[in-house]
Amino acid sequence: MSFDIVVGISLAYVLVLFVVAFAAERRARRGRLGWLRSPLVYTLSLSIYCTAWTFYGAVGYAVRSGLEFLTIYLGPTLLMVGWWWLLRKLVRIGRNQRITSIADLISSRYGKSASLGGLVTGIAVLGTTPYIALQLQSVTLSFGVFADTPVGWDTPDQWLVTAWVAIGLTVFTVLFGTRNLDANERHHGVVTAIAVEAVVKLVALLAVGVFVVWGIAGGIGETMARIDASPISQVPVDGSRWFTLIFLSGAAFLCLPRMFQVMVVENDDERHLSTASWAFPLYLAAINIFVLPIAVIGLDLLPAGSNPDLFVLTVPLAMNQDWLAMLVFLGGFSAATSMVIVAAIALSTMVSNHVVIPIWMWVRRGLGGAPGDVRGLVLMSRRLSIAAVLALGYFYHQVSGGGAALAAMGLISFCGVVQVLPALVGGLFWRGATRIGALAGTICGFAVWVYCLLLPSIGADVVMSAEMLANGPGGIGWLTPQALFGVPGLDPVVHCILWSMLINTLVFCVGSLASFPGPLERLQGAQFVNVFEDGANPRGWNEGAVESEDLLVMAQRILGAREAQNLFLEEARAQGKGGYLPDNTPDFLERLERELSGSVGAAAAHAMVEQIMTGSSVSVRDLMALADETAQIMEYSSQLEAKSRELERTARQLRLANEKLTALSVQKDAFLSQISHELRTPMTSIRAFSEILMSGEALSPDEQAHYSGVIHDEALRLTRLLDALLDLSVLEDGRAQLAEQDAVLRDLIDRAILSTTSLSSNTVFEIRRDEPSEKIVLRTDVDRLSQVFINLVANARKYCDAEKPRLDIRVSRAQGELTIDFVDNGSGIPAASQQLIFEKFARLSTASAVDGAGLGLAICREIMVRLGGSVAYLPGQGGAAFRVSLPVAEAVRAA
Amino acid sequence: MSERTKPLFLARQSYRRRRLIDACRLVPLFGALVMLIPLLWTEPGSGSLAVRGLFLFAAWGLLVVLSAGLARLLAITPEGSGRGAEAADRQVTPGGGDVL
Numbered sequence: 004m005s006f007d008i009v010v011g012i013s014l015a016y017v018l019v020l021f022v023v024a025f026a027a028e029r030r031a032r033r034g035r036l037g038w039l040r041s042p043l044v045y046t047l048s049l050s051i052y053c054t055a056w057t058f059y060g061a062v063g064y065a066v067r068s069g070l071e072f073l074t075i076y077l078g079p080t081l082l083m084v085g086w087w088w089l090l091r092k093l094v095r096i097g098r099n100q101r102i103t104s105i106a107d108l109i110s111s112r113y114g115k116s117a118s119l120g121g122l123v124t125g126i127a128v129l130g131t132t133p134y135i136a137l138q139l140q141s142v143t144l145s146f147g148v149f150a151d152t153p154v155g156w157d158t159p160d161q162w163l164v165t166a167w168v169a170i171g172l173t174v175f176t177v178l179f180g181t182r183n184l185d186a187n188e189r190h191h192g193v194v195t196a197i198a199v200e201a202v203v204k205l206v207a208l209l210a211v212g213v214f215v216v217w218g219i220a221g222g223i224g225e226t227m228a229r230i231d232a233s234p235i236s237q238v239p240v241d242g243s244r245w246f247t248l249i250f251l252s253g254a255a256f257l258c259l260p261r262m263f264q265v266m267v268v269e270n271d272d273e274r275h276l277s278t279a280s281w282a283f284p285l286y287l288a289a290i291n292i293f294v295l296p297i298a299v300i301g302l303d304l305l306p307a308g309s310n311p312d313l314f315v316l317t318v319p320l321a322m323n324q325d326w327l328a329m330l331v332f333l334g335g336f337s338a339a340t341s342m343v344i345v346a347a348i349a350l351s352t353m354v355s356n357h358v359v360i361p362i363w364m365w366v367r368r369g370l371g372g373a374p375g376d377v378r379g380l381v382l383m384s385r386r387l388s389i390a391a392v393l394a395l396g397y398f399y400h401q402v403s404g405g406g407a408a409l410a411a412m413g414l415i416s417f418c419g420v421v422q423v424l425p426a427l428v429g430g431l432f433w434r435g436a437t438r439i440g441a442l443a444g445t446i447c448g449f450a451v452w453v454y455c456l457l458l459p460s461i462g463a464d465v466v467m468s469a470e471m472l473a474n475g476p477g478g479i480g481w482l483t484p485q486a487l488f489g490v491p492g493l494d495p496v497v498h499c500i501l502w503s504m505l506i507n508t509l510v511f512c513v514g515s516l517a518s519f520p521g522p523l524e525r526l527q528g529a530q531f532v533n534v535f536e537d538g539a540n541p542r543g544w545n546e547g548a549v550e551s552e553d554l555l556v557m558a559q560r561i562l563g564a565r566e567a568q569n570l571f572l573e574e575a576r577a578q579g580k581g582g583y584l585p586d587n588t589p590d591f592l593e594r595l596e597r598e599l600s601g602s603v604g605a606a607a608a609h610a611m612v613e614q615i616m617t618g619s620s621v622s623v624r625d626l627m628a629l630a631d632e633t634a635q636i637m638e639y640s641s642q643l644e645a646k647s648r649e650l651e652r653t654a655r656q657l658r659l660a661n662e663k664l665t666a667l668s669v670q671k672d673a674f675l676s677q678i679s680h681e682l683r684t685p686m687t688s689i690r691a692f693s694e695i696l697m698s699g700e701a702l703s704p705d706e707q708a709h710y711s712g713v714i715h716d717e718a719l720r721l722t723r724l725l726d727a728l729l730d731l732s733v734l735e736d737g738r739a740q741l742a743e744q745d746a747v748l749r750d751l752i753d754r755a756i757l758s759t760t761s762l763s764s765n766t767v768f769e770i771r772r773d774e775p776s777e778k779i780v781l782r783t784d785v786d787r788l789s790q791v792f793i794n795l796v797a798n799a800r801k802y803c804d805a806e807k808p809r810l811d812i813r814v815s816r817a818q819g820e821l822t823i824d825f826v827d828n829g830s831g832i833p834a835a836s837q838q839l840i841f842e843k844f845a846r847l848s849t850a851s852a853v854d855g856a857g858l859g860l861a862i863c864r865e866i867m868v869r870l871g872g873s874v875a876y877l878p879g880q881g882g883a884a885f886r887v888s889l890p891v892a893e894a895v896r897a898a
Numbered sequence: 899m900s901e902r903t904k905p906l907f908l909a910r911q912s913y914r915r916r917r918l919i920d921a922c923r924l925v926p927l928f929g930a931l932v933m934l935i936p937l938l939w940t941e942p943g944s945g946s947l948a949v950r951g952l953f954l955f956a957a958w959g960l961l962v963v964l965s966a967g968l969a970r971l972l973a974i975t976p977e978g979s980g981r982g983a984e985a986a987d988r989q990v991t992p993g994g995g996d997v998l
Contacts, residue, residue, distance in 0.1 A: 070951060230951070233947075241940070284961060288955060288958045
């Protein structure tokens with residue numbers, strides 16, 4: 004078949020694709036979606052996973068590594084049949100949040116972070132460019148097969164073909180990929196064309212397979228025999244690679260920008276996913292089922308040294324099946340172009356939304372004012388990005404020179420792209436995942452990938468010296484790029500995935516645990532993780548006095564005049580209003596933001612609405628300020644609370660003091676009346692008897708003696724009373740001089756008992772003491788201490804109301820203190836009075852019958868304070884009990 | 899936050915649906931186990947490559963059939979009253995919503 008015919012047919016095929024895309028687009032615009040939205044189309048669009056790398060490369064891979072080529076498809080298969088775990092959530096979030104790309108998803112999840120969006124975009128561009136180059140190469144190579152001299156093709160011609168393919172793809176992608184600004188809207192034309200291409204590549208591979216098995220080998224049995232006889236059967240399965248590649252391909256299926264584009268962004272209906280969950284694995288199995296036979300037959304049939312990557316094409320050609328070869332060529336062409344188109348759309352959306360718009364917004368910020376005409380800018384930046392992405396792929400192809408180096412790039416790009424995985428999956432399932440963690444983890448993983456896989460793969464002595472590759476930088480063994488941490492002997496891909504994923508995930512987790520997410524981040528996190536929980540959208544805008552007109556102006560610039568007006572009209576109608584300006588309800592603002600985010604990405608849309616709303620809405624910053632204020636108020640109120648508690652305490656103390664004062668005042672009154680009574684009684688008798696004496700009546704000497712005796716006694720009583728008052732006043736003023744001298748405690752107690760004996764001569768008063776314990780020599784003011792003892796013993800004698808009154812005197816020494824307890828067996832002192840008995844003038848009402856001015860205990864207390872000790876009432880002893888304590892330094896020497 | 903009152907037991911239909919979802923979740927685990935069998939085939943030339951290839955494709959087919967059957971059953975099993983699937987999801991992550 005001549006080269007011209009091949010070119011002609013290819014052009015015709017491309018034309019058909021344009022027509023299909025155009026027709027689908029028209030159908031969709033008329034609203035007759037029908038089969039355009041069927042799960043079948045969705046499933047077929049997923050097949051862009053199978054690029055030219057699959058179409059041609061799988062056979063080559065099988066020749067080199069046996070069954071291992073299947074791992075690339077087993078990962079996605081497991082992910083698809085396990086859709087309920089992950090993909091379902093991903094698609095739901097994508098639809099709910101109007102996600103436009105994987106960069107947008109991650110940026111949105113982590114608080115609409117522009118830095119994360121940019122980072123993911125960068126990784127995606129870096130990881131996809133070699134892949135696009137690979138597709139261009141495959142098309143060029145397959146053209147070359149039809150040219151007269153496949154191997155010795157003129158380089159300029161080759162370049163020309165590649166360039167034309169790249170230009171054609173750019174035109175197609177720009178035409179159908181940037182038709183509508185809303186990247187979140189489905190590209191029905193592109194998706195339909197891709198579905199057609201998916202069918203073509205599957206049919207082509209199946210046709211070759213059937214031809215090989217039944218046309219060449221002669222049946223299934225023979226084919227199996229030839230497989231077992233081929234050298235491929237001697238290739239063992241590498242366990243670590245098998246496991247790693249299944250993981251890697253599954254992860255890449257999630258993270259590849261083009262897969263995200265068709266699976267999430269272009270998804271029309273969540274139920275399609277459930278169909279795709281089995282239909283896509285079926286497609287993958289079908290496309291791979293004949294790979295091994297083709298590889299084996301190719302090895303048998305073609306001369307040694309033929310490129311196994313082209314067996315799919317060269318086997319039919321060798322058997323002179325030109326039309327079959329042509330079909331295969333179209334299949335390979337389809338595989339390559341569909342991948343490039345979708346990848347270019349996905350990348351251009353990302354570059355435009357996460358690089359161009361943020362930079363533009365940043366530049367505009369200095370100028371101030373509402374956003375200008377974004378629509379034109381976004382469309383233009385997206386178109387230019389498409390062209391740039393393809394140009395990048397083209398130049399990469401030219402620079403790398405094609406060949407085996409390029410083929411190896413497939414897996415290497417996979418490894419780079421999957422560095423997004425921890426941030427992605429963590430963001431979907433863990434609310435604690437934060438922007439800092441995601442940024443740090445992704446950057447670390449990416450760095451490990453560059454260091455361990457990308458740079459070494461370019462070859463020794465290009466970026467890294469052979470010396471460094473062998474022994475590590477500067478001879479540091481554990482930093483050797485392909486044997487990190489002294490783990491040598493691993494396959495480079497396995498090695499890179501192991502370390503990059505470990506470090507990435509670890510840094511992501513630690514970073515997330517250690518950092519604190521911003522408010523928007525937390526809201527978004529909750530929305531993503533709990534996407535299946537129904538409930539109001541919590542990130543809402545506040546209803547305010549924003550001019551709807553401003554919003555309409557902005558929306559028109561971004562969405563286009565008609566679309567924006569329709570949106571506003573529809574909303575106004577839904578609110579029951581006429582005209583184009585609905586109320587700015589939070590629901591409406593949220594919907595508007597979502598619509599905008601479909602065009603320019605969540606972060607930019609949020610920023611734009613925020614720019615207009617700054618006057619009236621509660622921005623996140625406002626919220627944070629508000630939260631700060633609230634915190635301050637709370638702190639202030641807690642301080643107030645503390646103060647009020649303190650005041651309460653003081654008030655309580657004052658109340659107690661007041662009660663005490665009142666009681667004292669009552670006591671004083673009582674005392675005054677008592678003292679006047681005490682003074683008046685003797686005075687009355689003195690006056691009366693002295694009047695009798697003065698009357699000059701004849702009195703017997705006896706009578707005279709009696710009367711003057713009475714006067715004398717009463718005068719003595721008055722003197723005692725006045726002495727006591729004087730004594731107390733001296734003690735209280737601290738004017739009393741202490742005359743210290745040595746004395747034995749026993750003598751002091753003896754004296755006290757002796758001098759009080761007269762008080763209760765009518766009753767038997769038993770005193771129990773332990774004389775040996777009293778043999779203590781004291782150095783103290785003996786008279787004063789005796790006075791205390793006398794007072795206490797006298798009190799016991801006077802007030803003890805027991806039938807058989809008894810007084811226990813117990814002496815003990817402990818902890819540097821000498822204590823002498825005076826315990827009687829009377830009814831004791833009621834608790835209410837215990838506080839008062841040591842006060843001046845205190846007299847318990849029950850004891851008023853007994854004489855005394857109520858100064859005794861007050862004097863005792865003053866004396867003991869002067870002596871450095873104390874006297875206190877000892878409750879709970881069965882009767883009245885007083886404890887006299889003296890510091891033991893005063894009582895060192897035992898007698 | 900307030901725990902919405904969830905019924906302890908479900909109507910027959912919702913119960914059936916939840917078990918179907920459980921099955922859906924189990925399929926990939928089963929698939930992963932089967933697809934790791936080749937880890938045992940590390941000896942070069944120890945068995946027939948063709949038979950091994952057929953085994954893998956048979957397992958692949960089984961996954962497709964299982965998955966298709968479950969998807970079909972899920973589609974025809976009504977969600978029961980209200981938010982069947984969502985409720986099932988909520989049950990798997992208890993308290994996932996309200997804290998933090």
